[in-house]
Amino acid sequence: MRLRPVPEMGVCLAYTPGQPALHRLNTASWLIVSLCDGRSVEDIASAYREALAGNAGTDEAFRQGLEELLALGIIRRVTPPAVA
Numbered sequence: 001m002r003l004r005p006v007p008e009m010g011v012c013l014a015y016t017p018g019q020p021a022l023h024r025l026n027t028a029s030w031l032i033v034s035l036c037d038g039r040s041v042e043d044i045a046s047a048y049r050e051a052l053a054g055n056a057g058t059d060e061a062f063r064q065g066l067e068e069l070l071a072l073g074i075i076r077r078v079t080p081p082a083v084a
Helices: 027-035 041-051 059-072
Strands: 002-006 011-016 021-025
Touching: 011 027, 021 027, 027 041, 027 059, 041 059
Parallel strands: none
Antiparallel strands: 002 011, 011 021
């Protein structure tokens, strides 16, 4: 997956080579993608709510954005390694 931020337009373009497509992410979706850096979903949701107070920062908006990004193949769930 390739990301190309276009801050002057308030969007980020995401290219998914596995399922070739170009997606235009709004600022909320762009934020979710940028927070997917190995944190838990709970930590991502907390940072999302903190950054986007108000209607855009609701749990429902986060869940919807996360599910859409997963469905588009822009992000994927990763299972943490088992602790020995």
